[in-house]
Amino acid sequence: MLLIRCPWCGARDHTEFTYGGAGALERPAAGAPLAAWSDFVYLRDNPRGRHVELWHHGTSCRRWIEVVRDTLTHEIVATAPAEARAASSPDRAAGPAFHARAPKDGGAP
């Protein structure tokens, strides 16, 4: 069992959260070459050690958080609101990468 400290709700069991992918991805600029978009969508690092991840606290506050987790020990090293990272990067001012995904119903993103 992992305990993830939500910045709003406190320490909670990891089963209350949904993994949302790598947290350090940088979205390509509009008009970037197709290869850059392909890499953004399909290529992921598989780091050994500390890794920044996005998790969604769907059973409580329903907010996204960034989690620094050690992939060898599963230790949760740090957590922070995902909004803080998005606000600090002009390239991500519209939100973290997970907001950019197209909805499953095929509607406009």
Ligand SMILES: [Zn+2]
């Ligand atoms: Zn929460």
